[in-house]
Amino acid sequence: MPRACPFGAPKEYAELREREPITRVRLPTGRWAWLVTAHDAVRRLFTDPNLSANRVHPGFPALLAGQGGINPAGFLPWMDPPEHTTYRRMVISEFTVRRVQRLRPRIEEIVTTHVDGLLAGPRPVDLVQALSLPVPSLVICDLLGVPYADREFFQTRARIMVDRNAGGPERLGSMTELRTFLSDLVVTKQNEPTDDVLSRLAVKYREAGVEDNEHLAGMALLILVAGHETTANMISLAVTYLLEHPDRLAELRDDPTLIPDAVEEFLRYFSISDHSTNRVALADIEIDGVTIRAGEGVLLSNGAANRDAKVFDDPDEFDAHRDARPHLAFGYGIHQCLGQNLARLELEIVLGTLLERIPDLRLAVPLAELPFKNDTIMYGIHEVPVTW
Numbered sequence: 001m002p003r004a005c006p007f008g009a010p011k012e013y014a015e016l017r018e019r020e021p022i023t024r025v026r027l028p029t030g031r032w033a034w035l036v037t038a039h040d041a042v043r044r045l046f047t048d049p050n051l052s053a054n055r056v057h058p059g060f061p062a063l064l065a066g067q068g069g070i071n072p073a074g075f076l077p078w079m080d081p082p083e084h085t086t087y088r089r090m091v092i093s094e095f096t097v098r099r100v101q102r103l104r105p106r107i108e109e110i111v112t113t114h115v116d117g118l119l120a121g122p123r124p125v126d127l128v129q130a131l132s133l134p135v136p137s138l139v140i141c142d143l144l145g146v147p148y149a150d151r152e153f154f155q156t157r158a159r160i161m162v163d164r165n166a167g168g169p170e171r172l173g174s175m176t177e178l179r180t181f182l183s184d185l186v187v188t189k190q191n192e193p194t195d196d197v198l199s200r201l202a203v204k205y206r207e208a209g210v211e212d213n214e215h216l217a218g219m220a221l222l223i224l225v226a227g228h229e230t231t232a233n234m235i236s237l238a239v240t241y242l243l244e245h246p247d248r249l250a251e252l253r254d255d256p257t258l259i260p261d262a263v264e265e266f267l268r269y270f271s272i273s274d275h276s277t278n279r280v281a282l283a284d285i286e287i288d289g290v291t292i293r294a295g296e297g298v299l300l301s302n303g304a305a306n307r308d309a310k311v312f313d314d315p316d317e318f319d320a321h322r323d324a325r326p327h328l329a330f331g332y333g334i335h336q337c338l339g340q341n342l343a344r345l346e347l348e349i350v351l352g353t354l355l356e357r358i359p360d361l362r363l364a365v366p367l368a369e370l371p372f373k374n375d376t377i378m379y380g381i382h383e384v385p386v387t388w
């Protein structure tokens, strides 16, 4: 189901939510699964212990051929309890609001440096390459404790890994290089711990008797993968939306205290990770008159839930004044996004800085020419040429 317009939800969602909020759909792979579109049902199912996130389960509803079937070590979102509980507990303290707020000055510095670079460079410039991708990737370098000397290597590989224009083998090659790099970094942090997430995790793994370095390297790669393209797409979409809606832009510029609420509303409105919250039933589940049988796939559409008029008045309107918090853009329940506080902070700082520093920022091409990524994995934009 393609999105109706660059910023809209697929139009089928509203009709399904009305008529049959838990419905059978055929996946691009040809298999069948349940699609859940009502906020209330999506939220209840997120906390149902009979739904598993295990991608090697034969019933897992992979959206593309070859997408399921692997469970790399350390990938939290694909683990079930009790394994998931053990590892999430080890890392959760790194992402609390308080811990993340400590990163504010450093994130501001990273954003300022990149906006300075952008202003000093030629116009038009691609916002994605100049700002949206490097900011989250550098923040994650800091978080993990990637040494300065290795940042260029790390950044280029990370960028190729998420570049949909790069070929499959090139992307896979970058992922493999990063994995090797992170495995080596884990050993370094074990021997010479520094003040960063990876060093602290190395200590916790050792205390818990987990000797598997590949697991820890996998967790580090997950933090990179999960926090890089997601945040980059949110930055690009939010800026593009604002440049196309001058009244909304003026509202935020006149009252920057609205920015945190606008960020929340952008998360609800775009729901970029709509397709990442899939599960498979481990036992029969009765819900709202429907029986989901053991072994059947379930797509918990946070994108559809986030446009449910029972929870959000006028759900297709972007409104920075609403309380968008009940949105499910970060999922819900045990797998709810670990990096949500960090993502919020990055978005807040980027938007605040851009509005202040480049008041006459504008798109350098018409909206219709922007390469939106309307694919099955994640929603976003490949390239946003801007000028001022």
Ligand code: HEM
Residues within 6 Å of the ligand: 053, 076, 077, 078, 088, 222, 223, 224, 226, 227, 228, 230, 231, 234, 272, 273, 276, 277, 278, 302, 329, 330, 331, 332, 334, 335, 336, 337, 338, 339, 340, 342, 343
């Ligand atoms: C705006 C940006 C982001 C969005 C929209 C987003 C979305 C999501 C969603 C929907 C889930 C739940 C997946 C599921 O239930 O199966 C999730 C989980 C996760 N996210 Fe995010 N995410 C974002 C940014 C980040 C960042 C910045 C990080 C880390 C630095 C991160 C790390 C994770 C991790 C580790 C999980 C798995 C948690 C678990 O399974 O316990 N995310 N994210």
